[in-house]
Amino acid sequence: DSGVTQTPKHLITATGQRVTLRCSPRSGDLSVYWYQQSLDQGLQFLIQYYNGEERAKGNILERFSAQQFPDLHSELNLSSLELGDSALYFCASRGEGTDTQYFGPGTRLTVL
Amino acid sequence: GDSVTQMEGPVTLSEEAFLTINCTYTATGYPSLFWYVQYPGEGLQLLLKATKADDKGSNKGFEATYRKETTSFHLEKGSVQVSDSAVYFCALSKTDKLIFGTGTRLQVFP
Numbered sequence: 001d002s003g004v005t006q007t008p009k010h011l012i013t014a015t016g017q018r019v020t021l022r023c024s025p026r027s028g029d030l031s032v033y034w035y036q037q038s039l040d041q042g043l044q045f046l047i048q049y050y051n052g053e054e055r056a057k058g059n060i061l062e063r064f065s066a067q068q069f070p071d072l073h074s075e076l077n078l079s080s081l082e083l084g085d086s087a088l089y090f091c092a093s094r095g096e097g098t099d100t101q102y103f104g105p106g107t108r109l110t111v112l
Numbered sequence: 113g114d115s116v117t118q119m120e121g122p123v124t125l126s127e128e129a130f131l132t133i134n135c136t137y138t139a140t141g142y143p144s145l146f147w148y149v150q151y152p153g154e155g156l157q158l159l160l161k162a163t164k165a166d167d168k169g170s171n172k173g174f175e176a177t178y179r180k181e182t183t184s185f186h187l188e189k190g191s192v193q194v195s196d197s198a199v200y201f202c203a204l205s206k207t208d209k210l211i212f213g214t215g216t217r218l219q220v221f222p
Contacts, residue, residue: 043215
């Protein structure tokens, strides 16, 4: 158990819909990262937050957005969903003074 | 740009065989290097890491040495078990994000 939690574990929705994925980092970790794992793109970095502020952006679509709240949990919002958005979405967190990221169990999103 | 290349899988071995999964990287500077493992239906677990040249990371019988001269971080284990069956990802840390290889599936048969 990494200490990073993600909900829900599975999500099934239809094209055009909007969903929210939630992540709670390890206790005390200020940095939260989101990654997407798909069959065709592999594991890709989406976005990073540090103590409530956006710190870095990767290959994140404009239809996707994220935020980190004062209690440090983070949410990834995916809108106008397409079939190609079906993937595993991972959250990771990192403590101060290290570059090691610890991953949550992931949310499997299926868009029908 | 920075990248990680892993050997294609699946790697199929008998129990107690020796394992090597090749990983090479391209990066400027001196990134930290990682191996993560993903068991079926689960998330990514950190297996081991190395932060500088000639460092050896080790955990659960797995080892990998950071080789700057060959830009490699090959994963090895002397005697694999059926329970080691999983997908193994090599990654580097660059400007605070992880760049992953494509993953190598390991299948170990009794």
